[in-house]
Amino acid sequence: MYVAVKGGEKAILNAHELLAEKRRGDLSVPELTVEQIENQLPLAVNRVMTEGSLYDPELAALAIKQASGDLIEAIFLLRAFRTTLTRLGVSLPIDTSQMTLWRRISATFKDLPGGQILGPTYDYTHRLLDFSLISDSGDRENDRVREITSTPLKEAVPRVLDLLNREGLIETAASEDKRNVGDLTLHPLQIPTNRDLRLQNLARGDEGFLLGLAYSTQRGFGYNHPFVGEIRFGEVAVEINPEELGFLIEIGEITVTECQMINQFKGSATQPPCFTRGYGLTFGHCERKAMAMALLDRSLRCHELGETVDSPAQDEEFVLMHNDNVQASGFVEHLKLPHYVDFQAELTLVRNLRSGVQQEKAEEEGK
Amino acid sequence: MSKEAEFFRVDTPLRQEWMAVLAKARPEDLEEAWRSLREKPKYHLLRPHETGLVMVRARAGGTGMQFNLGEMTVTRCTVQVDGGAPGTAYVMGQNRRHAELAALFDALLQDPSRHSSLMESVIRPIKNSIRDRKAMIAKKAASTRVEFFTMVRGD
Numbered sequence: 001m002y003v004a005v006k007g008g009e010k011a012i013l014n015a016h017e018l019l020a021e022k023r024r025g026d027l028s029v030p031e032l033t034v035e036q037i038e039n040q041l042p043l044a045v046n047r048v049m050t051e052g053s054l055y056d057p058e059l060a061a062l063a064i065k066q067a068s069g070d071l072i073e074a075i076f077l078l079r080a081f082r083t084t085l086t087r088l089g090v091s092l093p094i095d096t097s098q099m100t101l102w103r104r105i106s107a108t109f110k111d112l113p114g115g116q117i118l119g120p121t122y123d124y125t126h127r128l129l130d131f132s133l134i135s136d137s138g139d140r141e142n143d144r145v146r147e148i149t150s151t152p153l154k155e156a157v158p159r160v161l162d163l164l165n166r167e168g169l170i171e172t173a174a175s176e177d178k179r180n181v182g183d184l185t186l187h188p189l190q191i192p193t194n195r196d197l198r199l200q201n202l203a204r205g206d207e208g209f210l211l212g213l214a215y216s217t218q219r220g221f222g223y224n225h226p227f228v229g230e231i232r233f234g235e236v237a238v239e240i241n242p243e244e245l246g247f248l249i250e251i252g253e254i255t256v257t258e259c260q261m262i263n264q265f266k267g268s269a270t271q272p273p274c275f276t277r278g279y280g281l282t283f284g285h286c287e288r289k290a291m292a293m294a295l296l297d298r299s300l301r302c303h304e305l306g307e308t309v310d311s312p313a314q315d316e317e318f319v320l321m322h323n324d325n326v327q328a329s330g331f332v333e334h335l336k337l338p339h340y341v342d343f344q345a346e347l348t349l350v351r352n353l354r355s356g357v358q359q360e361k362a363e364e365e366g367k
Numbered sequence: 368m369s370k371e372a373e374f375f376r377v378d379t380p381l382r383q384e385w386m387a388v389l390a391k392a393r394p395e396d397l398e399e400a401w402r403s404l405r406e407k408p409k410y411h412l413l414r415p416h417e418t419g420l421v422m423v424r425a426r427a428g429g430t431g432m433q434f435n436l437g438e439m440t441v442t443r444c445t446v447q448v449d450g451g452a453p454g455t456a457y458v459m460g461q462n463r464r465h466a467e468l469a470a471l472f473d474a475l476l477q478d479p480s481r482h483s484s485l486m487e488s489v490i491r492p493i494k495n496s497i498r499d500r501k502a503m504i505a506k507k508a509a510s511t512r513v514e515f516f517t518m519v520r521g522d
Binding site: 056 | 383387420439
């Protein structure tokens, strides 16, 4: 336990000034603008928006600048800012089948209607450092893509799993709108929980933590044999229904990444063998995160599907209670704060124990 | 019939359409449209700008159970144009001026004497540029369409 301390105002003030100085770095180098971060580090911005649970590229870029590029600190800043705003409403569920696609691939269906669209991806790059990026690329034109096809994509490309499930071998995601949708921002998580809360929790969860846990399922800790049914990323409209208007309005478009994972399921007493599904969805382009989320969404459905539960990735409490990097860093990092009194007590305790042991030893030797 | 009653005959789907265009417009385009408006009406803020949050919902698997994905910033504003209908806007992000201008044009578009010319001079060009941008994305994405061939194994 740490206790309140007094004093140190000047030192703290100076420490923050020093931080600002370090953040700015060498004054002969031009200062980074928030606009540059938003435009040229979009994947960092996307991660901060997803885990900060707030879609606002400008604010996320500002948070990254303020945090000197520490993304978890930036996520913390965004979460803190969010608490200062009131909620004006709730959107209709976004319709990802109406997405303006930048990318859409399937690892399970080769010839999918609409085709495999690679989009802007690091897949198939050679992971060799590109030294030409050290200097200004000199790019002044925005259209680098060669041989732009004259046949653009269709406006709406249906989701693969909705399209290619004619035999009914893959479970369908039925809409059930009877109950209230759980919201972690209003009520703290209670275990056991439901899939809606799990998905909200996973969507905000730390990418590294989810990635490691998802990997653990592939290495045998709760294996469920996954295939990527589809990954898509693009822009979708957000609609709300303001009370004073009484009709739906579109307020803009957000970029999201969706991953539909298909998993083997050997069946149960009530269900014949089929493929089950795991779902991942993030703000922006966060593909690795969406995939990890989909694997964990599926592994956490173990109770519902009557599977043996013996691995960390199947343990709801383990996964959901430890994946929030703001909570986790708060508790881990609070250890840096003054624990002087607490430690004094421990010191006294250990001294007493030791002197007790030594006394006993001396008495034994004296016998 | 009073003049006020006339404003409420606005066709809802049409209003939804222009409100969506105004929300997605670039603020600088709306600013330019406002600048080039010959007779600028007097107006006041009925409900001042307010930036808040909208919780974005999604569905598990795209079609299943609803869940809360995360929030987004949204700015809203309602204006009252003198002798006209109130105009409302909800736009994503925190740009107050964007919300104000979108609300202003929403009000003016409900005015029968201005409606047609504004649809033509403001809404149509913005709608076209939104459409062109989407068409460009569709073309660029299509240029990365790949055909994978499964190799026959030698064994």
